[in-house]
Amino acid sequence: MVKNLRRLIEQVAKEKNLPEWLVERALRNSIALAVKKSQKIREDVEVQLEDDHIKAYLVRRSKDQTIKLPIDIEPADMDRIAAYAAKEEFLKELERAEEERSYLEFVELEGEIVVGIVRKVQEDGDLLVDLGKVMGVLPKKEQIPKEHYKVGDRLRALLLEVRKRRGKYEIILSRTHPRFLKKLLEAEVPEIKEGYIKVEAIAREPGERAKVLVSSTDSRMDPVGVVVGVRGSKIAPITEELSGERIDVIKKSDSVEELIKRSLAPAPVSAVRLFPEEKRAEVAVPKEKLSLAIGKGGVNVRLASKITGWRIDVYSEEDFEKLTKMT
Structure with a gap:
């Protein structure tokens, strides 16, 4: 039976383009739920897929320890449970696994700029932003105060964090974080990404003013001039993106x-x-x-x-x- 489940895991992982560990976890969760239903268990159940059989454990947790008690299940019952789990609950767990995979892909984008479309303005002012495969949240406190958004607006923001809350993943965005300004600078000023100019520090009052401390690895290069650009050509688009936020670029000094x-x-x-x-x-x-x-x-x-x-x-x-x- 386990061999059949292993083949099922491999097949589904290939079809859904999911890692096998994620598919296996979804299957174990679905079997655990089936065991709980069949034996009317309210406590947590943990399932392990071993060489030629399935093992289930009742999990009891206290403040300082976790106790796992084997659950006695007849082979015939286990076959029925596994079949039920694979047909019914597994599909639901698989949907959760696919959703999780989508969110986990965004973990690699933490600290980077993403682009999305506003899909909903919540009563508390938070924005739900469509990022393609998943939805992100731009909390009110992470919005530039003078900005106002409506459904359908396109925006850029820093992917601040991918976090799990109450069993669900959330992508938190920010337009006020200093790193958002740093990434905008990197996009406009190639010398920063190339390593010729270094952003030493950033201080912001979003939408009002910011100060950026810069240095140069090449003594012949004026870091302020490079970052600001000819007649402000490089800094102007960033000021526009930040709703008029004035940006003072300052050359670092050891004095x-x-x-x-x-x-x-x-x-x-x-x-x-x-x-x-x-x-x-x-x-x-x-x-x-x-x-x-x-x-x-x-x-x-x-x-x-x-x-x-x-x-x-x-x-x-x-x-x-x-x-x-x-x-």
């Missing part, structure tokens, strides 16, 4: 003082005072550029702090001088 100055672009910085023990910096800018340095709602200085890893306090040049005299 903390210089890095902090660059991170506050587009505001000019006239002086920096470091407090290494607190990993804090006080920065002076012209009074008329103070609002530019801080940014709307503090976004510019907040992102500068994230990209440098230093807390940055911004002052006008006059207030900076007063603080200097007090210390």
Whole structure:
């Protein structure tokens, strides 16, 4: 009987283009369900396919151990159970296995950009996105705040995670994750994929502003110029994709003082005072550029702090001088 089941596994795996282990698991699950029905068992049942017979076990779990008790099944009953399982429950389990295979294929795409069509806007704002073989979810918190979608819209997003929840697989998408911006940069700037330009860090406030720290492996190559492109030709499509998100590209520096100055672009910085023990910096800018340095709602200085890893306090040049005299 088991030999026949083995042949069935091989045949179905070939026909459905599924791995044999997935087909075997579906068959074992269907037989386990048939055993439970035939013997009116409510607890978990585990099935093993061995050399020339099928073994079934009652599985009891406690906090610190799992006990497996053999289930006594007459050979004639086992034949009937196996036949029933193969005909009835196996088809249902096989459908689940095919669905799982489709989701598992997307595991390899974690961290990559995928394209899909919005099929449903849920009441909580989450989007169900058709990715072809499967559906993905773009949660409200992973959407750029100023964006609004309707059924039929085409969108690009980062495949953030393939996870299993309550026995079902879910594909979680994101348009707010820093890696989404990084993958967009890789698509627009070949030098990043080729290794000439390295993206050192990214800080984002989705839809508002982002700062990208870059370096070059070739001293003759200006990483900022390469990433931005002639007249912004490479960065402009990314800003458009991100609903107007302003992107500041910053060249890495081994000097903390210089890095902090660059991170506050587009505001000019006239002086920096470091407090290494607190990993804090006080920065002076012209009074008329103070609002530019801080940014709307503090976004510019907040992102500068994230990209440098230093807390940055911004002052006008006059207030900076007063603080200097007090210390």
